[in-house]
Amino acid sequence: MDMKTFKINDAATTQALGQRLGQIVSAGDVILLDGDLGAGKTTFTKGLALGLGIERNIKSPTFTIIREYKTGRLPLYHMDVYRLEDGGGDELGLDEYFNGNGVCVVEWSQFVASELPTEYLKIAFKRDDRDLDSTNRTLTITAHGTHYTEILEQL
Template identity: 50%
Template sequence: MKIITTNEQETKKMAERIAGSLEPGMTILLEGQLGAGKTTFTKGIAEGLGIQRIIKSPTYTLIKEYTDGTLPLYHMDLYRLEDAEDEDLGLEEYFYGDGVTIVEWGSYMQDELPDEYLMIQISVLPDSEKRELIITAQGEKYQKIMERLEDE
């Protein structure tokens, strides 16, 4: 599924729509160049989950936890782990826990990721504030999220 958003607010609104379908133990993978809008998308998920705290990129902390919404949100940024090999980071505790996990740069630790997830690739369109979101689903419950988005 391909979606074009024309500004930051539309990107967040799309994420809020997805947040309404999320359940404990779900994972969203975000890919895109620096500045594409991965953290902006995460802010939209957080707003959709009722999280009031300011969302910041966890680039230097690896994981930020937000537990004040309808579901806990675990925001990971694996960018700094590009060269890490065979690290046992205990990420599965988050992936299969009581909240929703968002992973930026998950491709850097592919072996650590769950088998099922929602993948969102964000690209900046040339000379504009527009973003292209390419959404793919891996697994039945994530396919249902895409079906709901298509129906809306």
């Protein structure tokens, strides 16, 4: 398991890192985004979508659970499974997404841990809470599997 840490101090840098990842991901990739509300998960996903060539505005899928964007180099499946903290992930057919031809981004992945594939890229977003107005973040990216280690090395 390989790991890299990025210190980020604004939304533009968060988005740029996402955009870089969007340029190197391939079909079937699964990216988990974990962190508190407002930590930058959706901002990162907006960048990832740009890297895939998706120009539509990316909104947090909190209420729809899954949003699909199919106008880029690869389809993007953006999932926010926060509302599944009491279970129910097995009814969504997540396997079909994870084994499909797109890129899956899963926010709050701990709530569907039993549904996740064994290999993925996990990004933990940590806010600098010393100053509530701070835009400083630490992103810790962990690769689970050889394919994701190769992606991590390109970031």
